[in-house]
Amino acid sequence: MSGVFEPFTVVDVRFPTSRDLDGSDAMNPDPDYSAAYVEVPTSTGESGVGFVFTIGRGNEVAVSAIRAVEDLVVGLDVDATLADLGGLWKRLVHDSQLRWLGPEKGVVHMAVGAVVNAVWDLRAKREGKPLWRLLAELSPEETVALVDFRHLTDVLDEDRALELLRAAEPGKAARIAELEEHGYPAYTTSAGWLGYSDEKVRRLVREALDDGFTHLKLKVGADADDDARRVGMVRELVGPDVRLSIDANQVWEVPEAVSTVARLAPYDLTWVEEPTSPDDILGLRAVAEGVAPVLVATGEHVANRIVFKQLLATGAIGVCQIDACRVAGVNENIAILLLAAQHGVPVCPHAGGVGLCEVVQHLSFFDYAAVSGSQEGRWIEFVDHLHEHFVEPARIERGRYTAPRLPGSGAQLLDASVERYRYPDGPAWTDTVAEPTHTELTPAG
Amino acid sequence: MSGVFEPFTVVDVRFPTSRDLDGSDAMNPDPDYSAAYVEVPTSTGESGVGFVFTIGRGNEVAVSAIRAVEDLVVGLDVDATLADLGGLWKRLVHDSQLRWLGPEKGVVHMAVGAVVNAVWDLRAKREGKPLWRLLAELSPEETVALVDFRHLTDVLDEDRALELLRAAEPGKAARIAELEEHGYPAYTTSAGWLGYSDEKVRRLVREALDDGFTHLKLKVGADADDDARRVGMVRELVGPDVRLSIDANQVWEVPEAVSTVARLAPYDLTWVEEPTSPDDILGLRAVAEGVAPVLVATGEHVANRIVFKQLLATGAIGVCQIDACRVAGVNENIAILLLAAQHGVPVCPHAGGVGLCEVVQHLSFFDYAAVSGSQEGRWIEFVDHLHEHFVEPARIERGRYTAPRLPGSGAQLLDASVERYRYPDGPAWTDTVAEPTHTELTPAG
DSSP: OOOOOOOOOOEEEOOOOGGGGOOOOHHHHHHHHEEEEEEEEETSSOEEEEEEOOOSTTTTHHHHHHHHHHTTTTBBBBHHTTTHHHHHHHHHHHHHHHHHTTOOOOOHHHHHHHHHHHHHHHHHHHTTTBBBHHHHHSOOOHHHHOOOOOTTTTTTOHHHHHHHHHHTTTTTTHHHHHHHHEEEEEEEEEEOOOTTTTTHHHHHHHHHHHTTOOEEEEEEOOHHHHHHHHHHHHHHHOOSSSEEEETTOOOOOOHHHHHHHHHHHGGGGEEEEESTTOOHHHHHHHHHHHHTTSSEETTOOOSSSHHHHHHHHOOOOOEEOOOOOTTHHHHHHHHHHHHHHHTTBOOOOOOOOOTTHHHHHHHHIIIIISSSSTTTOOEEEEESSSOOOBBBOOOEEEEEEEESSSSOOOOOOOOHHHHOOOOOOOHHHHHHOOOOSSSOOSSOO | OOOBBBBOEEEEEEEEEEGHHHHHHOOSSSOOOOEEEEEEEEESSEEEEEEEEEETTHHHHHHHHHHHHHTTTTTOOHHHHHHHHHHHHHHHHHHHHTTTSSOOOOOHHHHHHHHHHHHHHHHHHHTSSSSHHHHSSOOOHHTTTOOTTTTTTTOOOEEEEEEEEEEOOOTTTHHHHHHHOEEEEEEEEOOOOOOTTTTHHHHHHHHHHHTOEEEEEEEOOOOOOHHHHEEEEEEHOOOOEEEEHHHHOOSSSSHHHHHHHHHHHGEEEEEOOOOTTTTTTHHHHHHHHOOOOOTTEEEOOOOOHHHHHHHHTTOSSEEEOTTTTTSSHHHHHHHHHHHHHHHHHBBBOOOTTTTTHHHHHHHHIIIIIIIIIOTOOOOOEESSSGGOOOSSSSOOEEEEEOOOSSOOOOOOOOOOHHEEEHHSSSSHHSSSSOOOOSSSSSSOO
């Protein structure tokens, strides 16, 4: 069964999350979680789906960028493409004309990621496996063939990557079985959004503890006094044995980051996330030196593997936060997982938004099975928003992600949700009465 | 005369330059120089123009991004906006939802740049001055108010920027007069495109020398043997007193860059441009150490001032190549000029494409008048393509840019050119017979 790729369906899907201040932080006061959602069909009736995640305005620019990438895919032979997804990645990322718009960053790079992820979704569905198992069961040679080592070789080349993957082969089958049974650790951000009242935060923290979470993250950065008060309140509530991290969403200058985190030292923080600009490798390194033993975590806005290479090589980040939809898809995230493994830095994915939990969990499951071989100091972010719109919602049990079981990448939205939240003409946007985007009955929401 | 900003006109303009291999290099074999061209009108009948420069595919994504930025401008009071262009910059760059698509990089950032530049064009036209004179005649206080120091203050803050600008005040009037009379040094890339035959290169090099150029740049990076042969050929042709630089357009790995440039040592190079990824601050620094005294030049693909901050602070670049249309417009380029001045690194703008010479010359003229105060080791790139489409084409005399004289930023295309090259429906694209995009009668073309 071969066939060729046919024209895409691309939909601008937006959820009016700003109505509830879900997802509010110091940099993003009023996000409307959105997806430029692409279905990549074949002439034989199969398809894969992927998306660019955005927070509202500009989602239509991501749609336009996916359309620009479409021209490079339609008409390609499906079998040959699926057999060489490293080749597809290079074809899309290195297109000389589209490349000018990055290079390898911003909307076009994210659009390539959506398309690459959609083709992976198709491949996983065709092979009847969840993406993480498909990836975990590749040989080291098959895995390195997916990675473009261009501009990485001064730190990581194919030979070194093969060594890392081969070293993780023993015990892989056992780790896959363990993941199937026990899942992977999660931490939750659901309790600590900046727009929430103290009362709501306290209630949500208690619910998170009841749900078995042992690591919580709070948004900070709007006001240093208020940050200290809120972090202190939560530390008192959770006691000494629960981990607390904070997320400043880039709002600090370098010296300010160091001094503000120093002030929070009594509250025993695990990491400070995005203390300053994600482009500021040297600034983040200075923060890392200034706030140790608190770790610096960054990655959700890191444009590509070349920037991650430097963040890891300099010790600027002690926690590597990959995102499923920022870089150019599965292949580039594999490169980043390998770079992190090379430097012994734990990978703790960014998630939340819409669909990010569903997709990125596959990468951490793969990381444990086939790359890092460890869950020590590793958690996947969990935010309890909008899961009900997915065919296989991310599922948490006792503070751990359970293993996804359906074939595919996790990106598949319910058809009804796509229709309802289609922007600007779906009923969620045209109905005059605002509606909540999720119920408050879910465990941490 | 006040008024408000009205809805934009945005046109996808593309020149079929790939038909002649103009602009071909190791990374970009077949560019179609293009502009997502925006006119920002006011309710009082004024307007300013700006553009995102691209090399073809994806120009429509830039159009879409300009449309996304439009919503943040339409309806603003014109007088109040022009009186606080630092405020406008922050409004556009820090829009929380659009910001997600960068942050501060890629298509959305470039679109903000086009709009910011268009508003500057409007202001310069209203004040009846070419942009460079308008900028040069601002006070140090007015200039620093244009700059957003966010994420720069560990290296450059407002006080230090004021010191730099005040130090350049003495002699400013004399330098402005000097620029009016003698212009600013240029170097030419027109002779050395990778797709040209040896015979064509030799002819163009001779023409460039006849035209008074004393600094030429050649494209390299496709094949090391061929690079050495071509650079040797040109060095022999020009003799020892003409400067030669090379441009690898990012194709090398770090060690490869060092070894290839070492091989070219006999040919006395001034700089090597884009030896590797523009995101690789540490890699560029390693190249700089490895190829000294040849300087590393980079910037046309550097996403924003935060990356420039690091490139300059680490000594990764010895030549700072601003681009008029990569970062978020005039304001961000002023920040970069200040960072370069702070580190004593000469600014040699990237130009070429379509309209980049016309716009970026204003920034170097301003730099000499009000920031660096020096032309030592400084040249603006000149490429002899497509100037005939502009109301005030960049003009070279004896190897120097002459001072632009018309009010505005230089970005204004001829109406006839916009109509002819409108994509995909302009006659240049619908006519079945291919046409040349420029004549060969121009001095260096």
